[in-house]
Amino acid sequence: MRIYSVGGAVRDQLLGLPVKDRDHVVVGSTPEAMVSLGYRPVGKDFPVFLHPETHEEYALARTERKTGKGYKGFQVYADPDVTLEQDLARRDLTINAIAEDEHGELIDPYHGIADLKARVLRHVSFAFSEDPVRILRAARFAARFKEFHVADETMVLMRQMVEDGEVDALVPERVWQELAKGLMEQKPSRMFEVLRACGALKRIVPELDRLFGVPQTAKYHPEVDTGVHVMMVIDYAAAAGFSLPVRFAALTHDLGKGTTPAEILPRHIGHEERSVALLKPLIQRLRVPNDCKELALLTARFHGKVHQVEAMRAATLLRFLQETDALRQPGRFRNFLHACEADARGRTGFEQQPLPHFQSLLDILEVVMRVDAGVIASTQSNPEAIKDAVFAARVAAMEQVFKFPLGNKPVE
Template identity: 65%
Template sequence: MKAYIVGGAVRDRLLGLPLADRDYVVVGATPDDMIALGYQPVGKDFPVFLHPQTHEEYALARTERKSGRGYKGFKVYAAPDVTLEEDLRRRDLTINAMAEDAAGTLVDPYGGQDDLAARVFRHVSGTFAEDPVRILRVARFAARFTDFAVAPETNVLMRQMVDNGEVDALVPERVWQEVARGLMEAQPSRMFQVLRDCGALVRLFPEIDRLFGVPQPPEHHPEVDTGVHVMRVVDWAARQGFSLPVRFAALTHDLGKGTTPPEQWPRHHGHEARSADLVRALSERIRVPADCRELAVAVAREHGNVQRALELRAGTVVELLERVDAFRRPERFEEFLRACECDFRGRPGYEDKAFPAPEYLRQALQAAQTIDAAGVARQADPARIRDAIFQARTQAVAAWRARAKD
């Protein structure tokens, strides 16, 4: 019985990166052996155990045989006669198929160290094609390791997986899990570029794929291409360290431009409402959590109004604040403004350009909040309380704007 550190911990140590978690594989043991040593069994699909002191995960060396479609269509064989090399061979990429023993000796049967040096994502073996989640994992790794490239033969294999329908077997929850993790990496646009290069983007996210090649007015969008713009927006959000809801909103704010009839290009009249509908449908399809979905819908629907905020009448500003629930959810309102600013900044030459709209709306909210809503409600006709509060807020915003002009 011998335990090895495997996978990401070995990779990250060789890259000089901090180690978050360590996973172990155990060769030459049975489940009974592990339990006798005090390990706690936790694996559902294959034998995994928690160390009695450190609570780190130890998995028995195993092989897998494809038995059905999708990432759960496997039969697992875990027994003392499974070698370390056999266990490593079932892993996705060579850079994740290395191990270290207790003395720190590196075991690298598939050239992972060379591929780390060459900055290449390369599949270990043809078994890569048996698990469609691996396409998403490669794409996610591309967003994290921004100077790595997918090996040509691995891209060919991923495209074959798309073409034979294997990627269609992915369950929505797993798609969201991997994409959410990729959005939180250093350069999320690389995830979508990898998916697009192998043909998976159009199958998994047709709403995003069809943005590429759709022109926008060059006077407002020097980058012209809508897909390019959206990738710049989501990367800007990542560089600012913004939250997952902000990054998802940045990704989806312009989905409606993909449905603009070509004869209307480069204008996209009404794309905000179409974007909001598409965000709802996408969120339902891949089970996006409520906080991400709600913010993304608000940003898709209202980002054009934010860009024009200084031109809006006082009453229209208050209506905007009410629609995005700014009075009840000020923290969410801040995330809304961050996502809208990402939209503005995601254009060449706009990174340092003045964008007064967010601060203007913050101050408008503060002005509207100065009224005593409860007091207004007590004095109003019960049938017109909502209208009375709205009028009071509008007057407060108008008065604030008049003072600001003076």
Template identity: 70%
Template structure:
């Protein structure tokens, strides 16, 4: 029985990144031997065990054989005669197919260390084509390793996989899992660039894919192209370490521009409502978590209205707060403003522009929440007065800060 550190831990060490988790491959053992040594089984589809003391994952060396479409269509073979090299051969990218022995020696049969030096994402073997999730993983690694490029032969293989319908077999949960991870990387736009380049984005998120080539008014959007704008917005959100719901909202806020009638371009009248409707369809299809969905719909529907805040009367500002449920959910409202900030600054030449409408709405919210609604309600003679009196008290507070 021999153990080796494999995969991400070795890759990140060679990249000079902090190593978060160490995964091990065990060669020459059996499930019975692992259990006898005190390891706890956790793998459902293949033999993976937790170390009794460190809780690190130890997987028996295994091979895989494709039996059906999709990422679950595999038969796994794990036995003492499976070699380390055979186990490494089933992995996706060469940079993830490196192992380190107890004595520190690297086992690198597919030249992953050389690809790290040349900053290349390259598939290990043609078995890459058997698992469509690997397309998503390559795209996600592109968002994380921003100075790496996808090897031409790997990109071509990914295109062939898309044409063969492999991406159509992906399940919603796995697509969302990879997209969410990619959105939280250093430069999310690179993930979508790779997915577009191989044709997978059109299959996974056609609502997003159709934004490229759609023009916007140059006086407001010097970058013109809607797809380019959305990528700038989501990268701004990443640069400022915004949360996943904000990054998702940034990505999805302009979907409606892809359905604007061509005869009115580059204007996009009513695109906000169309964006919200399309986003709801995306969230249903990919089973997006509620926090991402709710913020995404809010930003899609109301990011245009926010720009009008400077022209609103105090009563309209308060009505806007109520419409967004900002008084009851102030944190979500602040996330809404951050997403709108990303939208405003995610334009060519606008990276440091001021956001007076968002600043005003934050001031208005702070004024509204200073009102003690309970005290106002207690002073009312009849229950039907409460709503009106609370609104009037909040309006008076807002008038004070608006001058």
């Protein structure tokens, strides 16, 4: 039995990056032998085991044979006679097909080290084309390693996979998993750039793909192209370290601009409502988790209105806080403002734009939440008057601290 460290751990070590998780491939062993040594079996589709002490993953060397469409259409063969080179051949990219033995010697049959030096994402073999998830993974690695580029021959292969309908066999959970990981990478726009270049974006998220080439008013959007704007927005969100729900909301906030009638371009009247209408089926299709879903819908509906708060009177602003459910979910409201910040600053020349009204909104929310609705309710004999009394008390509290419309200095 011979054990090798493989994949991301070896790659990141060679790049001088922190190594988080180590995966291992075991050559010359059987499931029975692994169990006898104390390894715990966890693999469902192929033999994978957890080390009894470190709990790192150890997979038996295996080969795969394509039997159907999609990433599950494979027959796996794991046997002691499978070689390390055969196991590495089934991996996606050459930079992920480097192994290291127990003595620190590198085994690199597919020239991954050379591609690391050249900053190239290249497929190991034609087997890449048998698994459509690999298109998503290649795009995600482009977002993680922003100085790397996809090899020309790999892009050609990915385009062919899209034309052959392989991408259409992707299951929603796997698409969301890879998109979510890509959004959390260093430069998320690179992922969508690669997906567009091979034609996959049009198949998996057509609502996003159609934004490219749609013009906006140059006065407010010097970058003009709506798709370019959205890419700037998600890259700003990534640079700011915002959470996944914020980044997904940033990605989907302007979907309605892709269906703006041509005769009113470059204006986008009513795009917020159209964005919500497009977002709902997209969320359902990709089975997006609730935290991302709720924030994305909130942002799509209200991201335009948040920039109008400086002109609002106290009562109007309080209604806005109620519409966004800020009083019951202040944490989500803060994330909503983060997504709006990314939208405002994800524009050419606006990257450092001051947004003082965002902090004012948080300060006002804090003032409103200090009003004790229970005490006010106890003073009302008519239950129907409680709502109006609480609303009036909150407006009065706001006006004691701030001048309205906003933009004026707080009351001294």
